[in-house]
Amino acid sequence: MKEKNFPSLLADFIYAVLAGLAIALGGAVFLALDNKIIGALFFTVGLFTVCVNGFNLFTGKVGYALENPPAAYLPFLLTVWLGNLAGTCAVAALLRLTRLAPAFAEKAAALAQIKLADSALSVFILAVFCNILMYIAVDGFRTNGHELGKYLGLFFGVSVFILCGFEHCVANMFYFAMAGCWSTHTWLWLLIMTLGNALGGLLLPGCRLLRDRLNKGA
Numbered sequence: 001m002k003e004k005n006f007p008s009l010l011a012d013f014i015y016a017v018l019a020g021l022a023i024a025l026g027g028a029v030f031l032a033l034d035n036k037i038i039g040a041l042f043f044t045v046g047l048f049t050v051c052v053n054g055f056n057l058f059t060g061k062v063g064y065a066l067e068n069p070p071a072a073y074l075p076f077l078l079t080v081w082l083g084n085l086a087g088t089c090a091v092a093a094l095l096r097l098t099r100l101a102p103a104f105a106e107k108a109a110a111l112a113q114i115k116l117a118d119s120a121l122s123v124f125i126l127a128v129f130c131n132i133l134m135y136i137a138v139d140g141f142r143t144n145g146h147e148l149g150k151y152l153g154l155f156f157g158v159s160v161f162i163l164c165g166f167e168h169c170v171a172n173m174f175y176f177a178m179a180g181c182w183s184t185h186t187w188l189w190l191l192i193m194t195l196g197n198a199l200g201g202l203l204l205p206g207c208r209l210l211r212d213r214l215n216k217g218a
Contacts, residue, residue, distance in 0.1 A: 009079055012056055016080040019055035020087020020170060022046045027088075027174040028095060030162070031107045040162035043171075044155045047134075051141045051154060056080045058194070059170055063135040063201035066209055081194065084170045092177035108178035115172060116185060120192050123167055127196025128203070130166035133157045135201045169193040 026046025033039035050057045058081045065073050095104055115123065137157025144150040161168065172193060176186055 009075075012076060012079050013083045013086075015054070016056040016058075016083020017087040017090070018053070019050045019057040019080075020084040020089075020173070021091055022049040022053075022055060022087075023057065023084070023168075023170045024088040024091035024174040025049075027171050027178075028091065028100075028104065031104045031178070032100075036163065037159075040159040041155065043162055044158040046171075047137065047154055047158050048151075051138065056083065057170060058084050059131050059134045059168060059197050059201060060138040062131070062198045063138065063205055065198075065202060066205050081169075085173050088170060088174040089177045092174055095178065096180075104178055105180065108175045109181065111175050112172075112179040112181045112186075115167065115175075116181070116189055118189075120189070123189055124192050124196040126165065127167040127169065127193040128200035129164070130161045130168050131197040131200030132203055133161040133166070134168070134197070135204050139204075167193045167196065169197050 023046040026043040029042045029045060030039040033042065047057070047060075049055070050060065056079075058077060061080055062077055065077065068076075095101060118126075134157060137154050140153030140157070141150045144153060169190060172190060176182060176190065
């Protein structure tokens, strides 16, 4: 990955903001629906939009960190994370100006309370599992030659992590912003979720890389 100049970083940031917008809209659908299964299914519109348009989503991009030089890719990931935060918070701020605000804020607050009352270890582990599924979904979309298969991977991967209650740092950015519950504790738990997502996204490609090196050495 080549060193980025300012226009390139700005474009990365804008595409990250758009990814945050897309995930926030998926989160809004989830809050709007009482049926958890249907809500999980329609939440997938966020990742679908990200993958089809090539937007920059932290939980998707972190899985490719091992394929890129750290000196260039780590600043890129930070830019993406900040852009995702800006996009999710923008959607939450706008929705809080609408008639949907009371119902959405109440549901988001209930979700946030569960997440923030959890232990740091639990949140970290749930975030790891989330991004194992996210990597499967995103990489499947990139590499699956079967047209139907790549989209099924997206929908099942996202729906499963939501139904399981796993932690997705970008989706949680939206829920925390919608609930208006930012605090030092919230930021710390969001950081833990981010680190868990990073580890989960690197597990499968890391194992694949190790396997390839062992095969070459055999």
